[in-house]
Amino acid sequence: MATTQILFWFLSALAIAGAIGVISCKNPLYGVLWLIIVFFAISGHYILMNAQFLAIVNIIVYAGAIMVLFTFVIMFIDLNEHPEIPKNIYIKAAGLIASLCLLIVLVAALSHTSDTRIEMGIGSGVGLIKYLGRTLFNDYVVPFEISSVLFLSAMVGAVIIGKKEKEEKASV
Amino acid sequence: MKIEWYIFLSIALFCIGVAGALTRRNAIIVFMCIELMLNSVNLLLVAFSKMHLSDVLPNAQSAINAQIFVFFIMIVAAAEVSVGLAIIVMMYRNTKSIDINFLNRLKN
Numbered sequence: 001m002a003t004t005q006i007l008f009w010f011l012s013a014l015a016i017a018g019a020i021g022v023i024s025c026k027n028p029l030y031g032v033l034w035l036i037i038v039f040f041a042i043s044g045h046y047i048l049m050n051a052q053f054l055a056i057v058n059i060i061v062y063a064g065a066i067m068v069l070f071t072f073v074i075m076f077i078d079l080n081e082h083p084e085i086p087k088n089i090y091i092k093a094a095g096l097i098a099s100l101c102l103l104i105v106l107v108a109a110l111s112h113t114s115d116t117r118i119e120m121g122i123g124s125g126v127g128l129i130k131y132l133g134r135t136l137f138n139d140y141v142v143p144f145e146i147s148s149v150l151f152l153s154a155m156v157g158a159v160i161i162g163k164k165e166k167e168e169k170a171s172v
Numbered sequence: 173m174k175i176e177w178y179i180f181l182s183i184a185l186f187c188i189g190v191a192g193a194l195t196r197r198n199a200i201i202v203f204m205c206i207e208l209m210l211n212s213v214n215l216l217l218v219a220f221s222k223m224h225l226s227d228v229l230p231n232a233q234s235a236i237n238a239q240i241f242v243f244f245i246m247i248v249a250a251a252e253v254s255v256g257l258a259i260i261v262m263m264y265r266n267t268k269s270i271d272i273n274f275l276n277r278l279k280n
Contacts, residue, residue: 016184
């Protein structure tokens with residue numbers, strides 16, 4: 001087995017174990033830690049596929065910013081006072097069966113097509129920031145600028161949603 | 173490396189995310205499962221981008237476009253998380269709980 005394959009199987013096992021950890025943990029804080037493991041495994045896959053820029057962005061944005069935000073909210077909310085009431089066992093079983101059906105259908109549909117046998121290309125500079133940046137600022141300038149507007153609106157929205165209650169209390 | 177292994181890995185991660193979103197009642201964990209699904213789709217897009225560098229379908233521009241698309245998905249996910257967590261905090265202030273079943277009262 002080549003080194004690439006060993007790394008692929010190791011990272012895949014890590015990602016799936018982390019994902020199962022996310023959905024089965026009792027405390028959301030441990031869920032965040034499992035999710036960070038998943039994100040690092042996925043970043044490893046990106047590096048394995050020579051997408052270095054996306055690997056770094058994935059670590060900075062997801063494992064860095066988003067997970068810190070999640071942790072912050074979990075700390076902000078006192079979960080010990082209100083532990084999670086488990087769902088009805090039938091509803092839980094129904095959810096598991098539904099997702100298993102989705103898994104079976106997708107795997108069965110995709111395992112017999114010939115297009116999935118294509119060997120992936122290796123080693124080229126496509127994932128480097130030089131080429132991605134050139135395309136981003138030549139062909140995708142408008143979407144890039146629109147995304148900044150999206151961020152601004154998200155920021156304003158988050159502040160308004162977060163502040164509303166306080167102002168009402170202050171007015172009363 | 174054949175593309176099919178990445179497809180199956182992405183499907184597995186996506187289905188685990190679906191299972192979590194359907195079976196858990198904690199709003200934060202449901203939200204984390206949605207992040208998991210977004211990431212599995214990103215992984216699949218990067219794998220397809222590398223497929224466009226193979227000998228069968230050589231097209232470097234498609235490969236670059238796919239990775240830019242993943243970048244935009246990450247941007248949208250970051251914006252979505254900030255608003256979603258603000259909504260969860262507001263929900264906690266109103267109901268003193270982050271159980272998604274409390275959102276049933278939105279019906280009336």
